[in-house]
């Protein structure tokens with residue numbers, strides 16, 4: 001066991017943990033941030049995606065010791081209070097979530113995409129979202145949500 005401290009959603013949080021414990025378990029069990037989901041535990045579904053120093057990363061494959069002292073953003077850290085991000089609002093408007101299990105990972109991934117590339121082409125959106133599985137097969141509305149957020153931001157609506 002060792003003590004690890006990470007900056008999660010702009011708050012410094014510490015925990016005692018075995019060093020090889022997945023970040024996903026620490027977020028959900030120690031910090032109560034259950035928005036990030038466990039899907040496969042093997043890096044195949046990306047439901048567990050969080051931002052680590054702004055990079056979308058599978059938290060099920062990331063050990064707590066490897067992120068000690070780093071900055072992590074989860075789905076809970078995107079909105080400002082009740083103010084959703086443009087992307088979150090676009091997911092609501094385009095019905096980009098069905099059961100919602102994949103949605104946190106999708107939104108976190110697309111947040112990073114729109115930050116590095118505010119006007120992505122359809123192909124660039126598909127490429128970025130490609131590692132993410134949606135068991136409800138809601139891909140069409142998910143892609144439309146990302147496109148809507150990009151369009152609104154280009155139009156200055158967001």
Ligand code: FES
Nearest residue numbers: 039040041046060
């Ligand atoms: S739970 Fe992490 S990739 Fe599936």
Ligand code: FES
Nearest residue numbers: 098102134135136
């Ligand atoms: S909305 Fe159900 S898994 Fe994607």
